[in-house]
Amino acid sequence: MPDLLIELFSEEIPARMQARAAEDLKARVTDGLVEAGLTYAHAAAFSTPRRLTLAVEGLLAASPAQREERKGPRADAPEKAIEGFLRGAGLTRDQLEERDTPKGKVLFAVIDKPGRAAEEIIAEVLEATIRNFPWPKSMRWGSGSLRWVRPLHSILCILTDETGARVVPMDVDGIPSGDTTEGHRFMSRGRFFVTSFEDYEAKLKRAFVVLNPGERAQHIWSDAENRAFAAGMELVEDGGLLNEVSGLVEWPVVLMGDIGADFLDLPPEVLQTSMREHQKFFSVKHRKTGRIEKFVTVANRETADNGATILAGNQKVLAARLSDAKFFWENDLRVAKSGLSAWTDALENVTFHNKLGSQGARIGRIAALARELAPLVGADPQAAEQAARFAKADLSSEMVYEFPELQGLMGRYYIEAAGHAAEVAAVAQEHYSPLGPSDDVPTAPLSVAVALADKLDTLTGFWAIDEKPTGSKDPFALRRAALGVIRLVLENGVKADLLSVFRKADLLHAAAAGDTGPRVDSYGPDLLSFLHDRLKVYLRDQGIRHDVIDACVAMEGNDDLALLVRRAEALEAVLKTEDGVNLLQGFKRANNILTQAEEKDGVEYSFGADRKFAREPSEIALFDALEQGEGAIRPALKAQDFPAAMAAMAALRGPIDAFFEAVKINDDNETIRRNRLNLLSQIRAICSSVADLSRIEG
Incomplete structure (x- = not known):
């Protein structure tokens, strides 16, 4: 071969x-x-x-030779039908075979395709x-x-x-x-x-070409690490840049150079970003101080002077680039130290969205909402409002204009330079997070309050103007914002009634738009459903079934995501036990019999069963078990102790099984029949007070 x-x-x-x-x-x-x-x-x-x-x-x-057999029309079919079959097969009439079939003589084409x-x-x-x-x-x-x-x-x-x-x-x-x-x-x-x-x-x-891109990347990284180590330094990891640089050279030659002393006091993120974006240089930092002091560049050829000329040229260009960065940094610091109002005022003239106003107006809404959310996350309301007002100030800075990817990070530097507390400055960097499923979630109370306010303002604003994701299109990253809300709430244990929060956010939007109508009532349930859908995706990756979440979403208080997830986790756990599985079957049996009887009789059996009509020992035992179970479930639910409530529900499995085994529901005595149907209604009501088990599959 x-x-x-x-x-x-x-x-x-x-x-x-x-x-x-x-x-x-x-x-x-x-x-x-x-x-x-x-x-x-x-x-x-x-x-x-x-x-x-x-x-x-x-x-x-x-290619192998092939023989294809095609069945055609009957031999006595109209001539046009036969001609169409001949054209499709690429044969003449005399090349067809006539074969006897139960439907008479039928034409067949046998097409031999020689190998190529x-x-x-x-x-x-x-x-x-x-x-x-x-x-x-x-x-x-x-x-x-x-x-x-x-x-x-x-x-x-x-x-x-x-x-x-x-x-x-x-x-x-x-x-x-x-x-x-x-x-x-x-x-x-x-x-x-x-x-x-x-x-x-x-x-x-x-001929000085390394064909395999993986081999080129490995050579670059190993050689760069060795050079950094020999100088007592450490290479800053950057997988994306490594892949890019390995695609720029056929014969990688690693060179390490110095950063001019005038630039060493620039923030390390500024140095790294400037060198990566403009020059495709790797950063090399001091092992102890973490300060970036050198760079690694990758040439595409060997030279007689071992790269000295290449390095000199690169250092000259780098100095010009870093001079710009230093100019931006020093100018920005001067503005920051004189107060951040010049930047925040400038954002009043920057449009966020033509239907949602300016960035300045948005910051005002976020600040007001952060103040409302602060008590829920253990933050000081006044500090939360202040942090929110400064969080996006760096969007007006020269450095962020040059390097948009540094937004937030530069804000942290500038807010501290303006004399504000470190925890207020940290909000500028942390309130954008989490940006994805693997991104870190802020835990500092101020950052959590502002991050939630930022994302909830975005979601309620775009829902209010009916700009929702459709299919694969999500131009305003609303799915990411929803996942951010979910992770902030769950990973920080935030107890919040989201419909109430939506209402507060919507009032801020309505006030800015001069609209006093209750808009949230028209879109709030749909926005909550959107969050529930994102929650299903998030929890599925953690092993919780979608039908379990559906069973809990159907319960009252489903806008408290932390409460909802605790209920779902408890239900998921109980359904993995034998008692839980069998109880589910008993519930479904009771629910099916009851539903059919109610449809047939045209009445609702929900008026409570009477113990005096009980005839069988298992029937009496079920009365006792339901009374005891309800007595345990109700206070457990009130205390939001879902594991205890689920355990009390699962304990009903034995009495329910025994009841179905010994008792005929549709008794000939109509009074006993109705009483037993009402007893099934009690089973359904008690189990449904914990979760809507009718939504559980299987």
Whole structure:
């Protein structure tokens, strides 16, 4: 079985596109080969800045011959029907077979498809792949019609077996296939022949090209760590930058340089962000102080002076970039130390949303709501309001304008510089969190109050103007805001009636809009349902079934998420026990019998059973058990002790089982029948006071 090697050699491919492009090449070519009948054993794709490579092992030398049989119309069918069948089969009338069937003589077409050589199939599949490649952006060049991310220079396409290597002949827009490639743009000379993937990879390395992006990344990281360690320093981890830089070089050469002394007092986050965004430099910090003092850059070639000239040029450009950052930092500090009002006032002229007013108006709402929420999270209301008013001030700063990803973090520096307490300054950085399911959740009371106010203002505001997520579209990140509310509430044990909080937030929105109507009544339940849906996703990852959550959402007080989750956790636990499973079956049996009887009789059996009509010992025992169970469940629910309530409910399993085993519900005596149905109603009412078990599946 031959092996296939493909290389598409071009001008530099943007680093962000390389990994996806390699996978697309692999998927499109292998899918096309398999669809044409060429199976294979293994395939692997690689990328460098100037090439996409695919290696396929164990490919069939030819597609297998196939015989296809098609059933057609009856032999005496109208001529037009037969002609249509002939066109579809690509045969003539004399090539059809007539066969006797229970429905008479029927025409059959037997189509033999001979196998095709691998070269023929590969050429078709590869040309189609190249011409229809899904680049995010592509271009044309010269007078040709081909589009590629950058001008495509050559196509290497060879099959290798025990007899040697042979070129798969093809031509795409004037670019013929061949068996040669090029090495490094500057460190190698001329094209060279290759005969197999192993030969190709080895010759590329001798021509100063590391084909595997994972190998390039590993080399960069190891060499950078070693250089930092030798200098008594530590490399700042940055996986995203590592992946990007490994896509910028074919022959990585790691160099470490110094940051000018004038810039060492800049916040480390500013240094790291500036070097990463502008220069693609890694940061190197002092092991003890954590101060960033050096940088690592990755060159794409070796030089006679061991990179001295490259480093000198990089340090010169870096100094210019950091001079800008230092200017922003010093200007911002001057503004901060004179008070933050200049920045907060400027936000009055920045639109948040055309229907929700300015950023300044939004900050006012968040501050007022944070004051209301503060007692719920153990924060001082006045401090919460103050922290909220400063939390977004840095949006007006020059540093955040240059580096938006530093919002919040710079606010923390500036608020402290303005002379405010550290816990107030921390709110600026922490109130944006959590940004996702793995992000840390703030725990400081002030930060929790402002973070909740921020997210609840967003949710109520967009619900009020009917801008809700639809399908996969969520332009205002409202699902993320909802998950943030859920995690803030649950992970901090916040007890809050959300419908009441929605009302307070809506009043602030309505006042700003000059609307005094009770808008929250029209959207509050829908917003709460949205939070419940996000809660299901969140709890599912923690092992709580969606039907268990549904059973608890159906209960009163479902806008207290912490209460809701505690109930769900207790129900989930009891349903994992034998008593819980059997009680559920008993409840469902009671509920089904009762529902059918109520529909049949047209009455509701909820007036209470009378012990004096009990006839069987198990019936009397159930009366006692229900009385005892209700006596235990009611105070447990009042104390919100859901495990105790669930345990008392599960204890009813035995008496209910015994009752169903010994007693005929639909007794011939109508009085006894009605009494027993009312007893079933008591079972349903007592169990339903804990959770809506009718929503539990199975």
